[in-house]
Amino acid sequence: MTYDVKKYIRTDLEGFAGYSACKAPELVKTSNRIIKLDANENLYGAAPAVRQAMSAFDQYHIYPDATQFEIRRLLAEYTGVNMEQIICGAGSDQLIDLLLRLFINPGDEVINCPPTFAMYKFYTDLNRGTVVNVPRDADYNVNISGIKNALTPKTKLIFIAVPNNPTGTAISKEDIIQILDLGVPTVVDEAYYEFTGQTMISNMAKYPNLMILRTFSKWAGLAGLRVGYGLFPPVIADYLSRIKDPYSVNIAADTAVRQTMLQREYMLETVKKIVHERKRLYTELSKFSWLKPYPSAANFILCKLIKGKAKDIQQALESEGILVRCFDAPMMENCLRFSVGKPEDTDALLKALGEMGE
Known part of the structure; x- marks a missing residue:
């Protein structure tokens, strides 16, 4: 047969x-x-403390902390955001996937600003969403008016990389606020925050539609261990904690992040x-x-x-x-x-x- x-x-x-x-x-x-x-x-x-801790570590047979409690505590200190609003994952890629699973029903629309990080489209397609492209201008700046014109009742998410990958283009806080004022859930991807010092964290209390992603891959020398985190409104953090894999941050990555934060x-x-x-x-x-x-x-x-x-x-x-x-x-x-x-x-x-x- x-x-x-x-x-x-x-x-x-x-x-x-x-x-x-x-x-x-x-x-x-x-x-x-x-x-x-x-x-x-x-x-x-990676930091010297990471290398030392990894060479001495002998607990690979034990499951990691499913809540990433200690990492989130250290990140709360680093970011000033309550640890209950912090979700960790296997790279920020996993958090992008989780957000799309949370917000998108088949056919719902996601606004994307190409050229930009390919994983926004990748996971939108994989989760049966519809990508609505609002192309950047010739200098790779975000088209704010184009985003406003692209909104429909089906728009569920907007992705903005700050700065943009692969172009390196910056975007002002004022422009991001214009996008947040549209009221649509907006993901501000701050993967390169440490290289810019620009963040939207201070705007989180005012904008319950603001979500921020970060990673340890770029600045911290941990790309091979795949660790990212997001800062979310409490209601979104609660939903994400329910739907994410419990052991998404492996025990080696957990150890490396702790040492990185202590030697940041x-x-x-x-x-x-x-x-x-x-x-x-x-x-x-x-x-x-x-x-x-x-x-x-x-x-x-x-x-x-x-x-x-x-x-x-x-x-x-x-x-x-x-x-x-x-x-x-x-x-x-x-x-x-x-x-x-x-x-x-x-x-x-x-x-x-x-x-x-x-």
Whole structure:
């Protein structure tokens, strides 16, 4: 007997493309040192206390705290938000998924501002929502009037990345408040908060439709452990605590986050180094006649190629052991994104680009 398992699969997933992640360094064929500038990680790595705690840890056979109590207590101290309003997850990606599960019925609309973080669309599609795109302008600024015009009775969520990924574009608090004043549940994704210092936390009491996401992947050097958290109105936090996986933060990640928060001043010093290096990288990239770098408030810089093909440059850099991200989506045709690493990483990148532009 022949079994057709596919007939049992959701038909709406027939054309679901999935997410194109960065290439694993071990798959790169090169004799050179790998310089990973493709995923916006903190190349200084985790805090020394994290490494020490992980090497001494021996409780991997025990389930982690399902409530993430100690992490949330430390985060309450860090953010000034009551710990009852803090929800932790396996990266902010999981929290995006949970929010869509909470708010979206099939056909409900989610306003997205492309080009932006791909997971907003990914999870909206996966949860049978309808993505309503309000494209950014030529400089990648959010179209506020476009968002207002896109609202319908089916609009359930608005996603705004602050600053935006993959463009690095900032958005003012005043513009975010204009969006919040629309009354629709709005997710302000502050994944790069530590690099900007800009947050909407002080507005949470006034706006019960405001939800804030953050992560330990970018500033804290914990991308491989997948830990994120969100700050929510009490009623939303209550619902999310009910529907989320109880052990979503594994015990290794739990340990690492605790140590990071206890040694956060050390990690924030590495953030300052990255911000300083971002300024240098932007200045040097601006000197290449064939590149157009965009101002960035994050830990990466997006560049459009004025001549040449971005894919060719990406592949040439990869052969030298330098991994960067290439984009060719609408409004991001022929673009490269460079994560900001250490000074020696910048030197290697600039040297390679200089040789390619000769």
